[in-house]
Every structure is written in C-alpha cells, then in structure tokens.
Amino acid sequence: HGRLNIRNAQYAEDERPIQEDCDCYVCRTFSRAYLRHLYKAGEISALRFGTIHNVRFMSRLMAQIRQAIEDGQFADFRAQFLADYQISNQKVRHEQRQRRVNAMQSL
Numbered sequence: 001h002g003r004l005n006i007r008n009a010q011y012a013e014d015e016r017p018i019q020e021d022c023d024c025y026v027c028r029t030f031s032r033a034y035l036r037h038l039y040k041a042g043e044i045s046a047l048r049f050g051t052i053h054n055v056r057f058m059s060r061l062m063a064q065i066r067q068a069i070e071d072g073q074f075a076d077f078r079a080q081f082l083a084d085y086q087i088s089n090q091k092v093r094h095e096q097r098q099r100r101v102n103a104m105q106s107l
Contacts, residue, residue: 002085004019006018022053024053026049026052
C-alpha cells in the first residue's frame with residue numbers, strides 16, 4: 001500500500017488493479033495500464049476513477065481504525081499500518097510537482 005503515481009511509464013502495460021486487495025469498482029474493473037492511458041489522454045474519467053478508489057480506501061481505513069479502537073488494539077493497528085504503508089520519496093514528489101507547476105505557468 002502507498003502512493004502510486006499512475007502516470008509513471010512503469011504502469012503502461014501493467015494489467016493489475018491499482019491495489020490488489022481493494023474491492024472498489026475501479027480496482028475490480030480497470031487495470032493500471034488503462035487508468036494510466038486515461039490520465040495521459042487527459043480524460044476526466046481518470047480523475048473520477050482515482051477519486052472513487054481513494055474514497056473507498058479511506059472508508060475501509062476508517063472502518064479498520066474504528067474496529068481496532070473497539071477491540072482495544074489501535075496502537076498495534078497503527079504500528080502495522082505505518083510499517084506496511086509505503087511513503088513515497090518526498091523529495092522526488094516535490095521535484096515532480098515543481099516541474100508540473102513550471103510547465104503550467106509557461107502555458
């Protein structure tokens with residue numbers, strides 16, 4: 001789990017869903033390659049599909065947090081989630097964002 005930049009070239013032929021264990025409509029229906037194509041083509045549906053997946057991810061996460069609290073296991077859940085969640089390289093993210101901002105400003 002973690003941030004996935006679907007625009008990256010490595011996903012051009014990736015037939016897997018965004019997240020293997022996700023039950024959202026997007027993950028059950030579309031591949032990373034197709035979603036990348038939509039993003040690269042500027043299709044508004046790419047943004048909608050990303051939102052659908054992200055909302056479902058957050059909904060599941062909150063349900064898991066509530067259950068962990070009810071079970072008195074939140075500290076363990078938190079530690080495991082943070083150990084499993086892959087945080088992207090913040091420096092690279094910032095550089096990529098800056099390039100996009102600069103490109104937009106030059107239009």
